[in-house]
Amino acid sequence: MTYDINKAVKWGIAPIGWRNDDIPSIGKDNNLQQLLSDIVVAGFQGTEVGGFFPDSDKLNYELKLRHLEIAGQWFSSFILRDGIEKASAAFEKHCQFLQAVHAHIAVVSEQTYTIQQSDTKNIFTDKAYMTDDEWDKLCQGLNHYGEIAAKYDIKVAYHHHMGTVVQTKEETDRLMANTDPQLVGLLYDTGHIAVSDGDYMSLLNDHIDRVVHVHFKDVRKDKEKENREKGLTFQKSFLNGMFTVPGDGDLDFKPVFQTLIDHQYKGWIIVEAEQDPEKANPLEYALKAKQYINEELLKH
């Protein structure tokens, strides 16, 4: 069968430019209706679930009015802190909500030891590392998540993330090597791997067959450098403008997109650019992202 990009790839934008789950005070005046209508105006097909979203019935109602879909939702996993059984019970509830909103991707990030919400830790130097036993436990727990998710027609998309125990390419390689490809997929986030390792193509090239979900996050290199020199936290880094929408920063999305389509990627690509909505009008940036996608990625 020939690969039809317009059928294979769905484009979404995350609520994170409007409201940020890590800092609930910012953008608090942007409500669900406003967010979803902005997403339609900007020409996207869907979004991910934000922490301020309502129950599934209310959400489905608002989505249907606008012909929008939910791609998936972030899950803060605590396999190391809580053990596999307790963490899996919380994950199963998460899958039930995803099923109720017709979504097929669970974005999983192990949050035990994370410094991403810390007010003091330097995001560039202070992350934690796992012991060999913790690695085994995490991988075993993630495989179990994969079995649970499959019952709900959902895929586990593991999110490598700054400040967490799975941040670097080396750590993501180890996670991929020690989890079952049938049960655990990879969420490839351009911004997180670029800030972590600089090189953002190797992770994609090495694990393209595991990629089940994609976040397009651009990086302003001058801001990254400034934040690194100041030793800022994760939150201060993005409030200082480290991330932006694709096409507005310094990453080249053309080889990323080409690699995805060369491998016939099928699934969502979500624009995800946390910024301070007071400084970066969310609709303006959503429109900017879509224009870049249409003119620079889809036309070539």
Ligand SMILES: O=C1C[C@@H](O)[C@H](O)[C@@H](O)C1=O
């Ligand atoms: O996928 C993501 C979800 C957010 O909560 C997170 O902090 C952000 O950086 C991200 O990539």
Ligand SMILES: [Co+2]
């Ligand atoms: Co992301």
